[in-house]
Amino acid sequence: MTLSDRLPDFPWDALQPYRARAAAHPDGVVDLSVGTPVDSVPASVQQALTDASDSPGYPTALGLPELRAAASRWLRRVTGADVDPTTAIIPTVGSKEIVASLPSVLGVQPGSVVGIPEIAYPTYAVGALLAGARPVASDSLTGFGPETPSLLWLNSPSNPTGRVLGIEHLRKVVAWARERGVIVASDECYLTLGWDSEPVSLLDPRVTDGSHDGLLAIHSLSKRSNLAGYRLGILSGDPALVAAVLAVRKHAGLLVSTPVQRAGVAAFDDDAAAKEQRERYRVRRTLLWHAFSTAGFRIDESGAGLYLWATRDEPCWQTVAWFAERGIVVTPGDFYGTASGRHVRVALTATDERIAAAAARLSQ
16 A cells, blocks of 8 residues: 555545636636635745845755744744744744644654544645544544544634634643643644634643643744745744654755745744735625625634635535536535535635626626
8 A cells, every 4th residue: 555545535636627617707717716825925025035046055954043033023923922943943845744744753653543623624634644643533622532642733713614712722722632641733824814703822821821832833924925835834832842843854854945934034024014915815805705695605603714614505516516607616615524515615815806706796
């Protein structure tokens, strides 16, 4: 058996016939399926990348001290956490690769349990399967039966639902995990995109009482600063766990290029550009929410993040087909687990013109 035999089919391949149908619309396709940024990279970031383009030497897995310092400043501003840039932060090649590799890197044993949310981004399960572990989906700490997970994933704000975990919930998870020696990893890529709910980091001192023992958080510049094409995220938290991950990454050659790291310094420091991008998403979200509601859809959760979690209480693929007939591509909820088969995920990451086109089609 090859490693790929452990994995499910890549879910987005199943959308191709619906993309083709949507592309036949006379006014062109509106792709609201994948949350990939379409707006420009901030000028400050582009300039930093250009200025660092003459970087002939190898970068290090540890990353530039300037990048780690900028990330630490950003974490302090956004989460309230004091994270040591010398021992507790490393860069990652975007966030997906660390989500997929973390169970293996942390030494999760084959056959052991990795806890994931009931409605979840598929890569949490993929990472467990790559390590030979068993992903178990549960939003309850009692949902793992007699087994204790080796690793427990949190995702707040959630992709796809936009659900936000509050301070008391996070405190309960941390206490439970520490009593049992469970590592908690929190994917917080949408942390700065709270709308109706205020996201809270796992590293927030109100959650941790000042100790990051057993805790890791993942953050990304893909959404905040439109850097999906650059591939840059950060892993931070427990210094001992960060050091263990770093040791493996050194051997594996998982390195972020120096120009991208220099661009990351500018991105972490440029709060004004991030604020402008957030306002673009707010306007698009308001327009789509109204259009979907007018067309008979109910929006559930969706208090934060880059998506609307929409339903009209029918099988999700039926909804996907309905949208494709109108030239719109959305993501079926069952990509994210069996509990979400009557929802679709709608991304806010299309141009203003395409968002307006989708709203106009729904009004008809």
